Each structure stands twice: as C-alpha cells, then as structure tokens.
Amino acid sequence: MAEQERMVEAVLFASPEAVTVKELEQRMPHGCNVAEALIHLQTRYEGRGVRVIRIGDTWAMRTAPDLGFLMQKETVEQRKLSRAAIETLAIIAYHQPTTRAEIEEIRGVSVSRGTIDQLLEMEWIRLGRRRMTPGRPVTFVVTPQFLDHFGLESARDLPGLKELRAAGLLENRPPPGMFPLGTAQDDDDEDDEQSELFEDP
Secondary structure, three states, X not given: OHHHHHHXXXXXXXOOOOEEHHHHHHHOOOOOOHHHHHHHHHHHOOOOOEEEEEEOOEEEEEEOHHHHHHHHHHOOOOOOXXXXXXXXXXXXXXXXXXXXXXXXHHHOOOOOHHHHXXXXXXXXXXXXXXXXXXXXXXXXXXXXXXXXXXXXXXHHHOOOHHHHHHOOOOOOOOOOOOOOOOOOOOHHHHHHHHOOOEOOO
C-alpha cells in the first residue's frame, strides 16, 4: 500500500488537472487498490501545506486554504463579475439543473445570451440534460472547475442562507416580483451599456 500511495502521489503531483479514480487505475499496475491508496494519502497530507482533496468524482493536490495568502503575489487579479452574472451563477449553483426560463423567473428579469455565454466560456457552468417538458429546454449545471475554484467537493457544500448573511453576501433587496411591471431592467440593456460580462474594479 505504501508503494501504491507513492504512485498515486506522483500522478496527482504531476497532473495539471484533477484526476479520476479510473484514470489512476489505468496508469497504475493491475491489482492496485486506488481508492484505498487515495484515502491513506489524504490522511497522510492532513495538516500539511498541500492537501489531497476530492472534487466531485476527481482527486487533486491543492494548497491548504489557510496558506493561500502566500500565493497572492503570484496570482493574476481578476475583475469582478457583474451583478447579473453573479446572480445567474448563484441560481444555477443552488437550483441546478435549471433552465433559462427558471433563472429569469427567479431573478425577475430576462437573462441575456451574453451572460450565459460568458459563464460557459469560463467553464463554470455547462449544459445539462434537456427537460422532458414542451420545447425540451436545456438545463444548466455548475462544473468541476467551478467547484475547484471555490474549494468545494460538491454543490451540496455550498453555504446556506445563514452563512451568506453572516458573511455579508446577501443584500437587502426586495424579492423578484415586488416591482411594478416595466421597472425591472433587462440584462440585454445592461449588456448594451457594458458590452461584456465583467465590470472594471
């Protein structure tokens, strides 16, 4: 088992992307217990500067969250997402799989194609299965890249309402439908003015 741990460690360390158990089994000698080796390796790395973590159905080595400040000088500062993009992404994350019509119903305004396209290009969302309803609308779900970026094993690990309020991430905004008809701004108008998903910091 110690030798199997070393092999798993070598593959995870060298891989630029998270690796599935199946991919590890294909690389390692026949008869290896990859799943058990991963658990042993994960335990061995607890409390160290690098952790072995599970991201959905994949595994990877990542810097311990509390040491992220050490990497700040080496990371590229990204511009903030627009409010329309953040709201759309949050709805997909918490209600997946969800259709565009459902996103618009929750937000109370129409969703521009540019917002969805940019989130798809960032690989934070992807197309899910079509709904078995009239029109067979496509659904959207978050991706492993989204989970990896926010340090989540699965969408079930997303913070709840109490945690979001405690962190000051929920605004005291009236729920959708509270405004008279015609007062809610369409995302297309926002895109015409902004022409892109991101706002300058």
